[in-house]
Amino acid sequence: MLVQQLINGLTLGSVYALIALGYTMVYGIIELINFAHGEIYMLGAYMGIITFGLLTTLHLTFPTSGAALLIMMVMAMLFCGACGITIERLAYRPLRGASRLAPLISALGVSIFLQNFVMLAQGPRDKGFPHLFAGEGIDLFGSRISAIQMFIMATSVLMMAALQLLVHRTKIGKAMRATAQDMQMASLVGIDVDRVISATFLIGSALAGVAGIMVGMYYGLINFFIGYIAGIKAFTAAVLGGIGNIPGAMLGGLLLGLIEALGAGYISSEYKDVFAFAILVLVLIFRPSGLLGKDISRRV
Amino acid sequence: MPTPRLSITLIQRPFPRIVLTSLWFGLLSLPLMMELKAPFFGLERPLLVSAGVAMAGLMRLAVSQRGGPGAERVQRMVGSIGGAVRHLTEQIDRRVIYVVAVASAVVIPLSLNRYHIDILTQVGIYVTLALGLNIVVGLAGLLDLGYVAFYAVGAYTYGLLSTRVGLSFWEVLPLGALLAAIFGILLGIPVLRLRGDYLAIVTLGFGEMIRITLNNWDSVTRGPNGILGIARPRLLGFTFSSPIDYYYLILVIVLLTIFVVDRLNQSRIGRAWTAMRDDEVAAEAMGINLMKAKLLAFGLGATWAGLAGVFFAAKMTFISPESFTFFESVIILCMVVLGGMGSVLGVILGASMLVILPEMMRQFALYRMLIFGGAMVVMMVLRPQGLIASSRRGIALGPKDRQGSASAAVTSPQKMG
Secondary structure, three states: HHHHHHHHHHHHHHHHHHHHHHHHHHHHHOOOOOOHHHHHHHHHHHHEEEEHHHHHOOOOOOOHHHHHHHHHHHHHHHHHHHHHHHHHHHHHHOOOOOOOOHHHHHHHHHHHHHHHHHHHOOOOEEEOOOOOOOOOEEEOOOEEEOOOHHHHHHHHHHHHHHHHHHHHHHHHHHHHHHHHHHHHHOOOOOOOOHHHHHHHHHHHHHHHHHHHHHHHHHHHOOOOEEEEEEHHHHHHHHHHOOOOOOOHHHHHHHHHHHHHHHHHHHHOOHHHHHHHHHHHHHHHHOOOOOOOOHHHOOOO | OHHHHHHHHHHOOOOHHHHHHHHHHHHHHHHOOOOOOOOOOOOOOOHHHHHHHHHHHHHHHHOOOOOHHHHHHHHHHHHHHHHHHHHHHOOOOOHHHHHHHHHHHHHHHOOOOOOOOHHHHHHHHHHHHHHHHHHHHHHHHOOOOOOHHHHHHHHHHHHHHHHHOOHHHHHHHHHHHHHHHHHHHHHHHHHOOOOHHHHHHHHHHHHHHHHHHHHOHHHHHHHHHOOOOOOEEEOOOOOOHHHHHHHHHOOOOOHHHHHHHHHHHHHHHHHHHHHHHHHHHHHHHHOOOOOHHHHHHHHHOOOOOOOOHHHHHHHHOOOHEEEEEEEEHHHHHHHHHHOOOOOHHHHHHHHHHHHHHHHHOOHHHHHHHHHHHHHHHHHHOOOOOOOOOOOOOOOOOHHHHHHHHHHHHOOOOOOOO
C-alpha cells in the first residue's frame, strides 16, 4: 500500500515537475505568473489525440506504438512551443513595463480564452486517450509499477536532464541565466532579451506539452478543463521548491505528488485538491522563498 | 474624424505582415479544429477557423499598433466616451444627477415585465459584488481571484441559519456581512506579506477550498444537492415574493453600497489604499499602516459580497456550490477591469454591461466566456484603465481647471495599478 502510493505519487509528481518548470522559468526571467501555462499543457494533451487521429486516418502504421508516441510528443512540443511564443508576443510583451496587475489579468484572459476555444472546437465532453502501452509492468515490493508509470518517470527525468544541460552548457542557456539575473544588464552586453524570453516560453511550453500527453496516457481521459487544476498544482510545486529555481521546481513537483498521493490514500481522496492549496498557503506563510529559493544567483 | 484616420492606418500597414500573422493563427488553430471521427473534417469547422483567424489577426494588428497612431486613435475614442460621461457629470450639479438616477431606477421598472425586472435585479447583485471587489482590486490594488468565496459565505450563512435555526432575513443580513468580513480578514492575515501575483494564486486557492468544502461537507451543507426551501424575506407582515419586490430590495442595497464605497473612496482610508496600490514602500514611508490598510480592504470588500450573498440566497430560495465557481470570480473581476478599476461609475457600467449584453446575445451564450477572455487581453493591452478611468483629485478645482483635468485624462490616460 505505502509503496504503491509512493509510486503513484512519484509518477504524478514528475508530471507536476515538468509543468512547474515552465512557470518557474518564465517567472525567473520576467517575474510573471503565466496563468495560461496550465492551458498549454491541456493543448498538448489535445494535440496528442489529434496527431494520433491524423496518423490513423491517414493509415500510417508503425511497427511499434513507440514510434507513434514519439511523433505525438514531437508534434505536441512543436505546437505548444508555438502557442507559448505567440501568447507571449500577443498578451505579455505589450505589457512589459506596465503595472504588475495588467499582465496577470491579461494572462487570466488568455487562459479563459484557450479553455473556451478548445471547448467549442473539441466539445465539452471527455475524450479518450489512445492506449499505446500494452506492457505488463514489473512487481516491486508487492506493488506494481505499470509500463506507463515507468515511461512517465523516465521521460520526465530525461527532459529535466536535457533542460539542465541546455541551461548550463549552451549559449542560449547562458543568455537565459544572464537575463534572469539582470535583464537590463543582459541587453547592454548584447543579449537579445526578446529572443531569450521567446526561447524561455518555447521551452517551458514544450515541456508542458509533453506533460499533457503523459497525463492523457496515464488517466486515459482528457477534457478542456484539465489545465486549470494542473496549472494551480504545478504552480504550487514551483512555489514549494522556490519559484524561479529550476531544481526547486523539480523537487517541488515530486514532493507535491508524494504529499497528494499519501494524503489521498490515507486521509481523504475527496479533499485531494485541498491539500495542494493548503500546502501552497503554508509554504507562502512560513517560507515564501520556497525550499531551494535562497540561492538567488542560480535562478533562471 | 476618427474613422477615416483609422482606415488609413490599416491600409498603411505592410500588407504581407498582416497576411502572415493571419496565416500563423490559422496554422495554430487548425489542428484544434479537427474532428476525430470520419469524415475527418466537418463542414462547419472551416467557418469557425476563418472566424477565429480573422479575429486573431485583427487582435494582433491592434496589439502591434499599440502606441501607433491607429491604437492611439482607438484609445482616444474609447477615452473620449468615458471622458464625456465624466465631463457631463461634472458640469451638472451632482445632486441633480443622483436624484434623476435614483428616481429613474425607482420608476422605470414599474413599466417593465418580470423578465426584465429579473435582469435588473441581477445587475443589482453584480453591481454590489463588483463595487465590493473594486475596493480590494481597484482601490487597494490587491488582486483577489477568490472573491466569490465571500459571496458563498453570505449565501450559506442565510441558507443554513434560515433552514436550521429559523432566523429571519433581516437578522441574517448584518450577520452574513459580518461573517464575510471576518472571512476576508482571516484570508488577509496570512497573505499580508505576499506580493500581487502570489496573492492572486492564494486567493484563488482559498476560493476553491471554500467551494470544495461546501461540496463535500454533506452533513452541514448537503453537498452538491444544495440547500432548498430558504425562507423569503418578510417585513411588517409583507412577504417579498414577486420580482419587483426583490428589485426594490436590491436597489436599496445597491444605493447603500454606492454611497459607502464612494465615501470610502474619498476618505482617509481610501487615499491610503490608493497610495498603497501605487507604491507600497512609499506609502509605508508616509506613515500608512500597510497591515491595517490591507486588512481593512479585505474586510470591507468581503462585506459587500456577504450582503449580496444573503440577498442571492433569499431571492433564489435555493443555493448550491455550483453558483460559486472560479468563473463567477472571473466575471466579477471582468466587470471591475472593463468598467475601470477604482472608478465607481465605471464599475457600475461594467457590471451592467456584462449582465445585460449576454442576455441580449442569448444565441451566443456558448461564446460568452471566449469573448470575455479575449476582451480581458485586449482591454489590458489597449486600455488598461478601463472604459471610465478613475479620476484622482486632491482638492476641488474651479470650472476651468475641471475642464483641463477632464481632457487631460482623455489624452494621456494614466497607468492603473
